Amino acid sequence: MLRTHTCGELRIVDVEKEVTLSGWVQKVRNKGGMVWVDLRDRYGITQLIFEEGSTAPEIVESAKNLGREYVIKATGIVAERFAKNNKIPTGDIEIKPNKIEILNSSKTPPFTIEDETDGGEDLRMKYRYLDLRRTVIREKLQLRHVMMQQIRSFLSGQDFIEVETPVLIKSTPEGARDFVVPSRMNSGEFYALPQSPQTFKQLLMVSGFDRYFQIVKCFRDEDLRADRQPEFTQIDCEMSFVDAEDIYNNFEGLVKHLFKNVKGIELNEVPRMSYADAMKLYGSDKPDTRFEMKFTELNDVAQNKGFNVFDSAELVVGINAKGCAEYTRKQLDALTDFVRRPQIGAKGLVYVKYLSAEQAGNIDGAFKSSVDKFYTQDDLKAWADKMGAEPGDLLLVLSGDTRHTQNALNELRLHMGSALGLRDKNTFAPLWVVDFPLLEWDEETKRFHAMHHPFTSPKAEDMDKLDANPGEVRANAYDMVINGVEVGGGSIRIHDRGTQKLMFKHLGFTDEEAQAQFGFLMDAFEYGAPPHGGIAFGFDRLCALFGGSDSIRDYIAFPKNNSGRDIMIDSPSPISEEQLKELAIKLD
């Protein structure tokens, strides 16, 4: 028996009990005749007290020699503390050990095991097992555990069945790059790791499983941008005999359940917004709706006044930064620099200050802008009116082709939202973005790609545009967005062979290619496939959102770095000649 209690468990009612605790030495305070040791485990901290005179001398001596992160077992009597510590639940008591055993010693850790550590990212990754010892990190993984439990309990309660789909599947050319696994028993052939269990969950619907879910690892061999991982976890769900409305209701239910049971927050009904509106009003298909600052198109009031930049632009569009008219030259220059960064790529930024009487002072007129020589005060008043601006506000306007201008103004809007403190981590604004386009044009390959994936159904009313205007066809596809983060996405699927074949044709597959890659699915559709649809949530991202973090990395027990390496175990690594030979492959 290594312990009778944990280090977070003992209270005043336990006084005079003999107990045995095991844990890590968090701190030793040696005041000569008295030694205190803070003993830590996952459950808390308990103080041990060693007193010359009352504790046996050899025990006092060994207590003095304990080092940080030593693992010890201490047996002793629970006593009431003289000076209570109301900051910890065990703060009313301490243990007077009559026996102490060092279970393992510890070298000095390369960084401090405290909430605020002195360890840099690389060091913490190399010694991830020590980083995980920090309470702030362990709590993130505990949150993840609680979320998993809550998700499973909610979905099971709704008759969803968790089914494990295979990890060793088949490589397909569609979508991102696959990780592949050479087969030894089938020489020259490869398995692939799933980017998602998409086709399998659809087959489960064909099988009549009706409601499926799985919390499942997925894999993408992509060049890793910051905060992407080659392996990530999805909450993968599919339902039969549903339309989009059923999906919204069911998974709004899941999200509400999580907010209520994990964070104690009661959410209202989740609003819906079309993709078209999201782009028009926020310049993004994942708008952060914690704050307004919607886009206003200004083409009609800003063009044809002699300002060539605007006149030649496809779109002139602005946001109203409430109360920012007093921004200084320096602040405005910084905003211009912000939108001109290569990642954002705007050519410049037009501002209009709508000055209050006080701000205006002896300046002539209420509007002061970077384009004063092209626009009269009345012109600018028209912009301000259109944007619902009041004295004291700052209008920020971008122009150019629609797509780039929307993107850039979206970035500027988020930047201003953060600057104005409108993006509180404890406020949650979920949103359904619906009616995504079915296809998107890819300049590089000069063909249409599926915006969601090739199994997404087109809207019946748009089917007639599929040949003439494929880019205008809308899909039965939807995303759930919370605070500007796409946490989930899905669609109502195609469930008949004919439509699926047509879809592959539009994506540039020959009939033979489609049959070779997805024949099993199209065959399945001929044996009574029910209408079905689903959604997948990015679980790592959802955990980070719930935990109030921007990065997913601390919500993954053993993450990889941006080169896809696990620097703790030093993986990937070379394998033996014998292994290569058995797999019938050679290094190139």
Next chain:
Amino acid sequence: MLRTHTCGELRIVDVEKEVTLSGWVQKVRNKGGMVWVDLRDRYGITQLIFEEGSTAPEIVESAKNLGREYVIKATGIVAERFAKNNKIPTGDIEIKPNKIEILNSSKTPPFTIEDETDGGEDLRMKYRYLDLRRTVIREKLQLRHVMMQQIRSFLSGQDFIEVETPVLIKSTPEGARDFVVPSRMNSGEFYALPQSPQTFKQLLMVSGFDRYFQIVKCFRDEDLRADRQPEFTQIDCEMSFVDAEDIYNNFEGLVKHLFKNVKGIELNEVPRMSYADAMKLYGSDKPDTRFEMKFTELNDVAQNKGFNVFDSAELVVGINAKGCAEYTRKQLDALTDFVRRPQIGAKGLVYVKYLSAEQAGNIDGAFKSSVDKFYTQDDLKAWADKMGAEPGDLLLVLSGDTRHTQNALNELRLHMGSALGLRDKNTFAPLWVVDFPLLEWDEETKRFHAMHHPFTSPKAEDMDKLDANPGEVRANAYDMVINGVEVGGGSIRIHDRGTQKLMFKHLGFTDEEAQAQFGFLMDAFEYGAPPHGGIAFGFDRLCALFGGSDSIRDYIAFPKNNSGRDIMIDSPSPISEEQLKELAIKLD
């Protein structure tokens, strides 16, 4: 809205409601003026009735034309049935449709979608999505889901945290063959898929996670024997500050919880048996303790009587088949053939019939054996006494070297147990087999291997034998066995660098090899690793056991065949030249 109710939901209280059901056509019975359709979904079957005169003629007509496995949506009024069917929960009612819509047609399935199907194994695997439509198969996966939920709920309730460990890890030479994944970003290097999360769960203990579990996919690239899968699922668990006793108590708790909540069976305390006793009494480290028929060693009474076969044997050992003295010559020959099969490999079988007075009739003496010319009636009486035999019993005796003889008699015992109806699928006899040997000699490589794995701790009291008699050192290792099936196994781990290094040395690793492969773990042991231990259960096997099946295959949604192929999706398969080039590998 595709349905208002499921096909398993409506009852007599719903009569006169208008409802919409969607599902599959199980059966159409056309009696001219009347057509009945059985509509099926996951939840049940509901009868639709179409009656000339009261149903619109075009609806009757379309009902007549429905084929098996068509997917339809039917709206109509719930009515009380004239002839009730008490075999199904919806048997009191039927639906009189006023609208029917074919959602999808179906080709005739290649085999019948019934509990007893006419489809062979290969056909069912190719059309697994149709095989899964059969209620008997779906129920197996539903059982699996329920077991997963129960396991998670029990362990979470015991403060275990589920942590996802990585799937892309590092190849190690120890144990079975790894599946590997070439890294594109780290050219010439490979990830490996985990055979188990062993080292990661130990690192979590070093991190202070204290109680970890995970229901997790593991991978082994082994030549597949019947009923092995390249990917399989483990319930993986680890605890800190525990000894073996704590493990027994905790996981006995889990198994009892499962039996109670999934099967309604209250288990008694799980008995324990040492590995040595298991081998001696059952000739197996996973004895089926649903029935007795224990081994009796007969060396002292059977040797030195002139029967050379026995005299030269290391072991003479028998079982008592109660009440089988009346076995015929033919039956006995069949048993001899059974033990002589190459898989079992005994040279012969000695039997002794202990005849009852009636059976003996006018034969001289109560014992009749295949070795009558070497043994007197008194000799055989001594065997019978030793084996606790009574008149009417049959003694079956094998001899030879200890290992092979124990193995062979174990097979014979199980065979007799089945023949005598002693292995009821609804009786469950769990058992802890404890104190496994630490090492086992491998004839092929001429060195010791870890019997469990290299992280298993030796028993402290046996440490002094490690150099002189490594084969005699016992480990803190244990298996849980139920009905002769090893459902789980684990150990108390080594938690200090010195012992771990020593262990690697005994397993034939150089210091450099040990450091290169497992340096991260031995390093971790220097930073305050707590004593820890754990267990892993084979989840597929546990589900099959609970479901009363011998095969795990039907408890896996999409299993692979014995060549490691998924014949439904046709995987593994060749990949493109471009993929190979990106991964910097060539086919050899």
